[in-house]
Amino acid sequence: MLLHYPNKKTEKEIFDSISDVELIQINTADGPNMLIQANNLVALKQLITKYNLANRIDLIYIDPPFATNNTFTITDGRASTISNSSNGTIAYTDTLKGYEFIEFIRERLVLLKMLLSDKGSIYLHIDYKIGHYVKIVMDEIFGIENFRNDITRIKCNPKNFARKGFGNMKDMILFYSKSENLIWNEPKMPYTEDDKVKLFPKIEKNGRRYTTIPLHAPGETQNGKTSKAFKGIFPPSGRHWRSDVSVLEKWDNDGLIEWSDNGNPRKKIFLDEQEGKRMQDIWDFKDPQYPVYPTEKNRDLLDIIVRTSSDESSIVLDCFAGSGTTLKAAQKNGRQWIGIDQSNEAIKAISTKIDTIENDLFISTSDYQVLKTKKEDETQIIDEQKYNKMKSAL
Numbered sequence: 001m002l003l004h005y006p007n008k009k010t011e012k013e014i015f016d017s018i019s020d021v022e023l024i025q026i027n028t029a030d031g032p033n034m035l036i037q038a039n040n041l042v043a044l045k046q047l048i049t050k051y052n053l054a055n056r057i058d059l060i061y062i063d064p065p066f067a068t069n070n071t072f073t074i075t076d077g078r079a080s081t082i083s084n085s086s087n088g089t090i091a092y093t094d095t096l097k098g099y100e101f102i103e104f105i106r107e108r109l110v111l112l113k114m115l116l117s118d119k120g121s122i123y124l125h126i127d128y129k130i131g132h133y134v135k136i137v138m139d140e141i142f143g144i145e146n147f148r149n150d151i152t153r154i155k156c157n158p159k160n161f162a163r164k165g166f167g168n169m170k171d172m173i174l175f176y177s178k179s180e181n182l183i184w185n186e187p188k189m190p191y192t193e194d195d196k197v198k199l200f201p202k203i204e205k206n207g208r209r210y211t212t213i214p215l216h217a218p219g220e221t222q223n224g225k226t227s228k229a230f231k232g233i234f235p236p237s238g239r240h241w242r243s244d245v246s247v248l249e250k251w252d253n254d255g256l257i258e259w260s261d262n263g264n265p266r267k268k269i270f271l272d273e274q275e276g277k278r279m280q281d282i283w284d285f286k287d288p289q290y291p292v293y294p295t296e297k298n299r300d301l302l303d304i305i306v307r308t309s310s311d312e313s314s315i316v317l318d319c320f321a322g323s324g325t326t327l328k329a330a331q332k333n334g335r336q337w338i339g340i341d342q343s344n345e346a347i348k349a350i351s352t353k354i355d356t357i358e359n360d361l362f363i364s365t366s367d368y369q370v371l372k373t374k375k376e377d378e379t380q381i382i383d384e385q386k387y388n389k390m391k392s393a394l
């Protein structure tokens, strides 16, 4: 399935039309982490052509503007006044609409796919108004077979605004991999007290909570070790024992099998031996109440994504870095990172966030290169001109 709209470029046209603007380092750090202040399209091309990073990035998280037609500002660092008001310093504008917005995202995605390693993943954070169009574009670029999840993120408490429509408490995170062979460190969620009682309803004499599961699983094995009789019982027809009969004997001797009154054996599963429950695709990670940057995301959300979809040897990239929530999560988890943003306010917020990470035995502080494009960043200047015009028209 393809999305058709005017002025849609081919992937080659996208790549060829991006100008080659050199990045220059403006500090003396020589660590591998990079903070780049630039239009991300230009910077991503440089990462491919000059920094040989094609196929090297294991994890990309992006949280681009959502086509909201807003201008986001910061006033005297007062977090509570961060809004789309006409006061304060401009952080970023979000004025592209319709197919122009979709093509803006698509251009970046084409380059991001080139950077993604074969075991890499990309998470794109977007809202419910435009997200379904972005999904079609992502299917086109990454392949629908590599679509993993549309994660529903609960972003706030219920709202009671009067409006003909239901309250909106969620946005979406579209998750794709480059291939079947993605990095996956299974995340586990702690059981709630309610879960413990519901999922592990039985209690041993010594107080350990447990549940039981059948000893057999679907599928028959012909003459295999899992189709033999266990204590004179064969697995039901169409099923086989979960383990060799010798293992079942050992479990039984160790008291790990429970026999029902009618002689049916089941395996005991103890609560205190479980790491937690499987994470599902509805995530409750509300945005910070006092953000340091407009639309700053929840740090635990990024922590989960970084730990699940990257390893310690991985490079993590966020090319709409904002206040650096992704970069901080990467740093704290010992990953290498690259952050790109064109806004002065974002670069300031990122530096503060990264420089104030407290180092301890497990977390090291970061030494990172700061790079800029050689030319003054035109996009930011254009945005500011538009914004000033808008302000004087008010």
Ligand SMILES: C[S@@+](CC[C@H](N)C(=O)[O-])C[C@H]1O[C@@H](n2cnc3c(N)ncnc32)[C@H](O)[C@@H]1O
Residues within 6 Å of the ligand: 038, 039, 040, 041, 063, 064, 065, 091, 092, 293, 294, 295, 296, 297, 298, 319, 320, 321, 322, 323, 324, 325, 326, 340, 341, 342, 343, 346, 379
């Ligand atoms: C929604 S915010 C990201 C917030 C971030 N996830 C956080 O937790 O703080 C989007 C960011 O993308 C940046 N941005 C928008 N267009 C860009 C472009 N073409 N190149 C580089 N950065 C861009 C904006 O300056 C803004 O900081």
